[in-house]
Amino acid sequence: MNIVECTEINKTYQQGKVEVQALRGISLNIKKGGFIALAGPSGSGKTTLLNIIGGLDHADSGTVNVDGQSFDKMNQSQLANLRLHSIGFVFQSYNLIPVLSAAENVEFVMLLQGIPAAERQGRARTILDDVGLKDKYDRRPAELSGGQQQRVAVARAIVSNPSIVLADEPTANLDSKTGQGLLEMMKKMNVEKKVTFVFSTHDQMVMDYARRLVLIHDGLIDNDLVKKN
Amino acid sequence: MHIHLAWRNIWRNPRRTTVILTAVVIGIWSMVFLGALMRGMMTGMIDNGISTLTGDIQVHHKGYRNDPVIENSMTNPSMLKKILNDTLPNGSQWTARIRVNAVANNARHYSGVTMVGINPAQEAKISFIGPERIQGKYLDSMDHHGIVIGRELLEKFETRIGKKLVLMSQDTNQEIASRAFKIIGIFTAEMKATEKQFVFVTMSAAEKMLKLKNTISEISIIIPENHNNSKIASDIREVLPPKDYEVHTWQELLHILTAYLEMFDQFMYIWFVVVFIAMGFGIVNTTLMAVYERMREFGLLKALGMKPWWIVRSVIYESFLLLIMGMAIGNLLAFACIHALSKNGIDLSYLAEGADYFGISRIIFPDIFFQDVLVANLVVIVLGIIVSIYPAVRAARFTPVEALAHI
Numbered sequence: 132m133n134i135v136e137c138t139e140i141n142k143t144y145q146q147g148k149v150e151v152q153a154l155r156g157i158s159l160n161i162k163k164g165g166f167i168a169l170a171g172p173s174g175s176g177k178t179t180l181l182n183i184i185g186g187l188d189h190a191d192s193g194t195v196n197v198d199g200q201s202f203d204k205m206n207q208s209q210l211a212n213l214r215l216h217s218i219g220f221v222f223q224s225y226n227l228i229p230v231l232s233a234a235e236n237v238e239f240v241m242l243l244q245g246i247p248a249a250e251r252q253g254r255a256r257t258i259l260d261d262v263g264l265k266d267k268y269d270r271r272p273a274e275l276s277g278g279q280q281q282r283v284a285v286a287r288a289i290v291s292n293p294s295i296v297l298a299d300e301p302t303a304n305l306d307s308k309t310g311q312g313l314l315e316m317m318k319k320m321n322v323e324k325k326v327t328f329v330f331s332t333h334d335q336m337v338m339d340y341a342r343r344l345v346l347i348h349d350g351l352i353d354n355d356l357v358k359k360n
Numbered sequence: 361m362h363i364h365l366a367w368r369n370i371w372r373n374p375r376r377t378t379v380i381l382t383a384v385v386i387g388i389w390s391m392v393f394l395g396a397l398m399r400g401m402m403t404g405m406i407d408n409g410i411s412t413l414t415g416d417i418q419v420h421h422k423g424y425r426n427d428p429v430i431e432n433s434m435t436n437p438s439m440l441k442k443i444l445n446d447t448l449p450n451g452s453q454w455t456a457r458i459r460v461n462a463v464a465n466n467a468r469h470y471s472g473v474t475m476v477g478i479n480p481a482q483e484a485k486i487s488f489i490g491p492e493r494i495q496g497k498y499l500d501s502m503d504h505h506g507i508v509i510g511r512e513l514l515e516k517f518e519t520r521i522g523k524k525l526v527l528m529s530q531d532t533n534q535e536i537a538s539r540a541f542k543i544i545g546i547f548t549a550e551m552k553a554t555e556k557q558f559v560f561v562t563m564s565a566a567e568k569m570l571k572l573k574n575t576i577s578e579i580s581i582i583i584p585e586n587h588n589n590s591k592i593a594s595d596i597r598e599v600l601p602p603k604d605y606e607v608h609t610w611q612e613l614l615h616i617l618t619a620y621l622e623m624f625d626q627f628m629y630i631w632f633v634v635v636f637i638a639m640g641f642g643i644v645n646t647t648l649m650a651v652y653e654r655m656r657e658f659g660l661l662k663a664l665g666m667k668p669w670w671i672v673r674s675v676i677y678e679s680f681l682l683l684i685m686g687m688a689i690g691n692l693l694a695f696a697c698i699h700a701l702s703k704n705g706i707d708l709s710y711l712a713e714g715a716d717y718f719g720i721s722r723i724i725f726p727d728i729f730f731q732d733v734l735v736a737n738l739v740v741i742v743l744g745i746i747v748s749i750y751p752a753v754r755a756a757r758f759t760p761v762e763a764l765a766h767i
C-alpha cells in the first residue's frame with residue numbers, strides 16, 4: 132500500500148529575476164514501512180520535495196496524495212490537520228520549543244490532538260525511554276546535546292503513530308558517532324513500530340542505512356535503488 | 361498547558377515583559393487612582409454646593425428664584441412646617457431662612473453681601489456653619505445684634521470680632537432699612553467666594569430690620585442618604601399649591617454643576633481611551649517584536665500541525681496573561697494610593713487660587729466609583745486583546761517554509 136503518491140511534480144522558485152526549477156516533474160511512491168533516503172547534491176531539490184510531501188509547500192503542478200488524501204482540495208487548516216495526525220517532521224536543527232522540557236515537547240503534539248493529560252504524560256515518557264532518554268524528561272532543549280535534541284524530535288515525530296516521518300538531514304549537525312546512534316534508533320523504531328521514514332541526506336552513512344535510496348539530481352530522479360537484505 | 365506555555369513564553373524576555381507590565385500598571389493606576397481623585401473633586405464640588413445653603417431640596421415662593429425680592433416670600437410658615445413634617449421621611453432635616461441682598465459697610469469699606477437670617481440651631485444641622493465650625497461665638501436665637509461673617513470679608517473690611525458692621529437693604533415698604541450688628545463669629549468655607557458673600561444673623565434680627573412678620577424666603581431640606589431627592593421633591597410638590605410654591609432638587613438648583621457632571625462621565629471615558637492608546641502602541645510594538653523574534657518557532661508549530669487560528673490564540677493568551685498581571689498590580693497600587701489619601705486627602709490650595717471659582721475644594725478626597733474602575737479595567741482588557749490580534753495574526757501568517765528557512 133502506498134502512503135505517499137507523487138506524480139509529475141513541478142516546482143519553480145523565483146530568485147530575484149531568475150527562475151529556478153527546483154523540481155521538474157518528479158513522480159515518487161512510498162510504501163508503508165519503508166526506510167528511504169533521498170540523496171543528491173546540494174540544491175538538487177530534496178528539501179523542496181519533502182516540504183511538498185509534508186504539505187508545508189505546494190507544488191506548481193502535479194498531484195500529491197498522502198494516506199489516500201489528495202492535497203488538491205485541502206485548505207491550510209485541513210493540511211494542518213493532516214500533518215498533526217499523519218505526518219511527523221524532524222528538521223536539521225531547531226526542532227524543539229525552547230521553553231518546554233523534553234517530555235513537554237513530546238506531549239505538545241498530543242495536546243494539539245486533544246489527548247488527555249494523563250495519557251499524554253505516560254506516552255511521552257514511554258517514547259522517550261524508547262529513544263534512549265530515560266532520565267532526561269525534564270531537561271529543556273538548551274540543556275540537551277545536539278544528538279539528544281534530535282532524539283526528542285524523533286520521539287515527538289513518532290509518538291502519535293503517524294503514517295510517515297519526514298526527516299530533512301536529521302544527522303547533518305551531528306558527529307558521525309552520534310549520527311549513527313540516531314540512525315540505529317530510528318531503524319529500531321522502523322522495525323519495531325513499523326514507522327515509515329523518509330530522509331534527505333548528503334551523508335553516506337544514512338544512505339548505507341536506507342533500504343531504498345532515491346538519488347535526485349537537478350529536480351529529477353536519477354536513480355531509485357531498492358536494496359535487498 | 362496552553363497557559364503554561366504562554367506563561368513561560370512571556371518570561372523569555374524579562375525586560376520586554378517588564379516594559380509591557382509597567383505600561384499596563386501605569387495605565388490602570390492612572391485611570392483608577394487619578395479617576396478617583398477627579399471623582400473626589402466632583403463629589404467635593406457637589407458637597408460644597410449642597411452645604412453652601414443649598415441642601416438636597418429647596419422650597420421657595422413662586423418667582424423667588426428669578427427675582428429674589430421680599431415680595432416673593434412665603435408667608436405661611438406654619439402650614440409649610442406641617443406639610444414638611446408629614447411628607448419628609450424620618451431622619452430628614454430642614455430649616456427656614458430669610459435671604460436678601462444687602463450692602464455691608466463699616467467706617468472704611470462697603471461691599472454687596474447676601475444677608476441670611478437663620479434659625480441657628482436648625483441651620484447648624486444642615487449647613488457648613490455651626491458652633492464648632494466657627495471662630496468666636498455662634499449665633500443664639502435670642503441674639504438680635506450678633507452677626508457671623510466670613511474670614512475673607514473680615515480681612516477685606518480690616519475688622520475683627522467685637523467690631524460693628526452695618527447692613528442696609530430694602531424693607532417690605534420699599535424703604536431703605538439699616539441695622540447695626542456686632543461681629544461675634546467668623547466662619548471659613550471651602551471657597552473664598554462663600555466667605556465674602558454670606559453674612560448670618562438670626563431670623564428675628566432679620567425680621568426686625570426688614571419689618572417682616574411670619575415671612576420666610578426659602579426652606580432648605582437635607583434628606584437621609586438612601587432616599588431619592590427627586591422623588592421626595594415631587595411628593596412635596598404634590599401637596600403644595602403649585603401657583604404659590606416652587607420645589608427644586610439640588611440638581612436643578614446647581615444646574616451648571618449638574619451639566620458639568622454629565623459631561624464629566626464622558627470626559628472620563630474619553631480620557632480612559634486616550635490613556636489606553638498610549639499603552640496600546642506599546643503593547644502592539646513589543647508583541648510584534650516578540651513575534652518576529654520567534655518566527656522560526658511559529659514555523660515549527662505550523663509544521664507540527666498547529667492551525668493558524670491556534671497560533672493566533674496562543675499569542676493572545678500571552679497578551680492576556682500580561683494584561684491580567686498588569687491590571688492586578690495596577691489596581692492594587694491605585695487602591696493603595698486611594699487608601700493612603702482617604703483619611704487626609706490632598707491639599708491643593710497652594711496649587712490653584714483660581715480653582716476656587718470652579719467650586720473646587722481646597723482638599724480633595726479620592727472617591728471610588730465602582731463603575732469607573734470597571735470601565736477602566738474593561739477598556740484595558742478588551743482593547744488590549746483587540747490590539748494583540750494584529751501581531752497574533754502576523755505570527756499565524758508565517759508559512760512554515762519561509763519561517764524555517766529564516767535563521
Ligand SMILES: Nc1ncnc2c1ncn2[C@@H]1O[C@H](COP(=O)(O)OP(=O)(O)OP(=O)(O)O)[C@@H](O)[C@H]1O
Binds near residue numbers: 146153171331
Ligand atoms: N524559498 C526559496 N526561494 C527561492 N529558491 C529556492 C527556495 N527554496 C529552494 N530554492 C531553490 O530551489 C532549489 C532546490 O532547493 P532545495 O532546498 O530543495 O535543495 P536541497 O536538495 O535540499 O539542497 P541542500 O542539500 O543544500 O539542502 C535550489 O536551487 C534552491 O536555491
Ligand SMILES: [Mg+2]
Binds near residue numbers: 177178179299331
Ligand atoms: Mg535541503
